[in-house]
Amino acid sequence: MxxxxxxxxxxxxxxxxxxxxxxxxxxxxxxxxxxxxxxxxxxxxxxxxxxxxxxxxxxxxxxxxxxxxxxxxxxxxxxxxxxxxxxxxxxxxxxxxxxxxxxxxxxxxxxxxxxxxxxxxxxxxxxxxxxxxxxxxxxxxxxxxxxxxxxxxxxxxxxxxxxxxxxxxxxxxxxxxxxxxxxxxxxxxxxxxxxxxxxxxxxxxxxxxxxxxxxxxxxxxxxRSRWHNAVTVVVGADQGEIAAVALRKLEMLGTVEVDARGADGLIALSALARDGAPVEGPVRTALASVGIAPREIFIERGRLDEVFRDLTRREAA
Amino acid sequence: MRTTLIVARRELAAYFATPVAYVFIVIFLVMLGALTFAVGNFFDRGQADLAPFFTFLPWLYLLLIPAITMRLWAEERRAGTIELLLTLPVTMWQAVLGKFLAAWAFAAIALALTFPMVITVNVLGTPDNGVILAGYAGALLIAACYLAIGAALSATTKNQVIAFVLATAACFVFTVFGSPVVAGFLADAVPADVLEAARRISLIGRYESVTRGVIAVRDLVFFATFIGFWLYANAVIVDLRKAG
The missing domain is CATH 3.40.50.300 (P-loop containing nucleotide triphosphate hydrolases)
Structure with missing residues (x-):
């Protein structure tokens, strides 16, 4: 090169x-x-x-x-x-x-x-x-x-x-x-x-x-984003509370954010990994242990806009 | 040289892309005709020459030449195209010279359209056509001087109106320095050496001797130096003001 x-x-x-x-x-x-x-x-x-x-x-x-x-x-x-x-x-x-x-x-x-x-x-x-x-x-x-x-x-x-x-x-x-x-x-x-x-x-x-x-x-x-390797799972409306409790028990997760999803009553839970380690496996296991099969599950690569804000703001401060 | 001409060709075409060029030429010809015949008493003088025509020409140029040059750099800077022009493989000199040549060519076209004057005077009498030719040479030279001033000052601003006003003021200064009226007026206030220096850099005296048919080498050297100086200033100003 x-x-x-x-x-x-x-x-x-x-x-x-x-x-x-x-x-x-x-x-x-x-x-x-x-x-x-x-x-x-x-x-x-x-x-x-x-x-x-x-x-x-x-x-x-x-x-x-x-x-x-x-x-x-x-x-x-x-x-x-x-x-x-x-x-x-x-x-x-x-x-x-x-x-x-x-x-x-x-x-x-x-x-x-x-x-x-x-x-x-x-x-x-x-x-x-x-x-x-x-x-x-x-x-x-x-x-x-x-x-x-x-x-x-x-x-x-x-x-x-x-x-x-x-x-x-x-x-x-x-x-x-x-x-x-x-x-x-x-x-x-x-x-x-x-x-x-x-x-x-x-x-x-x-x-x-x-x-x-x-x-x-x-x-x-x-x-560098705190969203790197974050896992978002979508579950039914009645399962939101149970899933949130189960996920919050996991040590390796940072915060767990809960969002209601539109009119169909689905709930999305986003689990942020501490230190960006992969957490998909433990999340699946934790959900399975309380009998919840997520309807959707996806892993984030990280949010560039957030990294961009962090980088450019830190400099400004 | 080739690149310079390519720059000049685009610039010259740009003059004729809008009706402004034609309006300019019409105003130039009508004004010059009016000044020559009405104010200059072309017929009553009873002489077969174009003296009144060449006497009024620099004063008309004072207002019209800045109108030719005001656009040259101010518009490039306003539209941001200067960045395009100067990041093409064009040197600063090619750009400055190309624009100057285009403006000069335009002024020459307008001047060439005064040919009916030459025909008229040849029909009415037997003028010394050599002197008339010298007159046209003088006109081209003083036009080039004004154009060089105007082009340089056009680079100082993004506003064409400001460019026009600055150029008119500057051309005026370089013109009136030579006139006896101004010299007499300033004689008491200004030291004689300064007046003499001012007279030497004034354009009008040298222009008049050229139009009388006296083409002296030192006058030609002066015109060339004067134009060269302003073209150099033009390049310096463009370079300094690029960032703004």
Whole structure:
């Protein structure tokens, strides 16, 4: 695994404000790095520095071995970048815009046409080719931005909130596209949709107040949740009390939460494992001993949203 | 160079993407015609030249050139497309020069559409067409100076109106420094050395000598340096203001 993106001690100050503070990360080919953090945490600023738009106050970044400060043009040739908000020239038509980007990227003649067509195909823009971009919906605008980033089939992709403003179907399409490209490229996406991280990212970096507070796989992050390995069982309405008493007797369980479930009178009991140890077996045994057969039983992997809140709040405190 | 021209081509096309460009050209031609014929007494002078035309041109440019440049960077910054432009494999110089060339080309198109003046004066008399050509060269040069100022100041703000006002004010300063009226007015208050320095960086005196047909190397060097300085300032300002 060779690192295609390497950020080293990136720091950005705006006057007295430290927006990004000593952020280092590496992304290898085949990795999709999810860049997470609350609004204003420094996600976009970090990406802008890696993309060579903002000059870091300290530190530097390398893409495919090219330093962004020493050789910005080499970096920009290898990079597909979707800036925050997917800016495009509103008065141009979709084809004119993509054709212009291809021209700037140095493609000529039939090569340029085929590249533009390929990008249009990848992002399903066929229906809006001759509309001015300003007339398009938010989802189409985002896809035009994405098409622009994919046009030259770059080795490195940095996408700032690629699915923001898309409907669920479009989100799914974009995620599929990213997953399909992932083996060949090094990708960073920023997002605050946690399900997206679980769905497509091989690694997640959480940033808060400009600092990296976690760098792990989504599964590792989920393990930090108190919900990791928690067991939820669904039982009949009359069995709720008995089951709760039986479960609360178990030493290895933390709290047991009881929820009434809708109109059908079922009760859901969630048993949180102490220290995240697997507890499914003991729970089944305990229920069997009081003669209850659960209608449903499922084990949680952990709740990323909760881990995210913990990580980013602790830093704020 | 190729990339610069690709940037310039898009920028020039953007002028004509809205009716604003056509409105601009019409206003430019009508105003210039009115000034030349009505105020400049084109016919009554009884001379076969375009002197009144070239006398009024810089003052009209003062208001119209900032309208060409106000959009260049302010709009990129407002819409966020500057981030797109500067993360494409385009150097800062290519971007600055490309935009400047597009604006200059647009100004040149508007100026070229004044050709009926040349025809008129040639029909009515026998003018020195060499001097008229020199006049057009001077017009292109002073337009380039104003454009370079306006483009640089357009990068200081996200608001086109502010960009317009700043550029007009700056162009005005560089124009009136040379005029005898201002010099006489300031003579008592300002040391003579400062006035002399101000006169030297003023555009209007050099413009007038070029339009009279006196094309001196040091004036050309001055214009080139002046434009170069403002283009450099443009790149510096864009770089400094990227974050905002």
């Amino acid at each position: 060779t690192a295609m993106i390497e950020a080293e001690g990136l720091e950005k100050r705006f006057g007295p404000v430290v927006a990004v503070d000593d952020v280092s990360l590496t992304v290898a080919r085949g990795e999709v790095l999810g860049f997470l953090g609350p609004n204003g945490a420094g996600k976009s600023t970090t990406m802008k520095m890696i993309a060579g738009y903002l000059t870091p106050t300290r530190g530097t970044a390398r893409l495919c071995g090219h330093d962004v400060l020493d050789d910005p043009i080499a970096v920009k040739r290898r990079l597909g970048y979707l800036p925050e908000g997917a800016p495009t020239y509103p008065d141009m038509t979709v084809t004119a815009f993509l054709d212009w980007v291809a021209a700037v990227r140095g493609f000529r003649g039939s090569d340029r046409r085929s590249r533009v067509e390929r990008a249009i195909g990848l992002t399903s823009l066929h229906d809006v080719l001759y509309y001015p971009i300003e007339a398009l919906s938010k989802g189409f605008k985002r896809r035009v931005g994405l098409a622009q980033a994919l046009l030259h089939d770059p080795e490195v992709l940095i996408l700032d909130e690629p699915t923001d403003g898309l409907d669920p179907n479009q989100k799914h399409e974009v995620r599929k596209l990213i997953t399909a490209m992932a083996p060949e490229k090094a990708i960073i996406i920023s997002t605050h949709i946690l399900e997206e991280v679980e769905a497509i990212c091989t690694r997640a970096v959480v940033i808060a107040r400009g600092r990296v507070v976690a760098d792990a796989t989504p599964a590792e992050l989920a393990k």
